[in-house]
Amino acid sequence: MDDKKTNCWEFKQCGREEHGNRVNEMGPCPAAMLQEADGFLEGKNGGRACAYITGTFCSNSVQGTHREKEKHCGECDFYKILQREHRADMTVHNFIRYVGRK
DSSP, X not given: OOOOOXXXXXXXXXXXXXXXXXXXXXXXXXXXXXXXGTTGGGOSTTTTOGGGSTTOEETTEEOOOHHHHHHHHTTOHHHHHHHHHHGGGOOHHHHXXXXXXX
């Protein structure tokens, strides 16, 4: 059985992951490149921490800070999956603490 967790770019199929099909057009997503977040919520780089990372690309626009993104992320199907899987661990404080340790 494969325990690999889905990352945001896989779920959204945005093509902005490393070597993705839209990187040349739009650049890599900060979530895909944030190595300090690798392993947070069992994701690759920031692939399961997209709600906390400034500059991700959702709904065809670059997103701002976590505070600016909060209401939009709450409507995201991927975010809802993360909440179900990691409710207690899924906080901006846990993310900052995790990234700060690396």
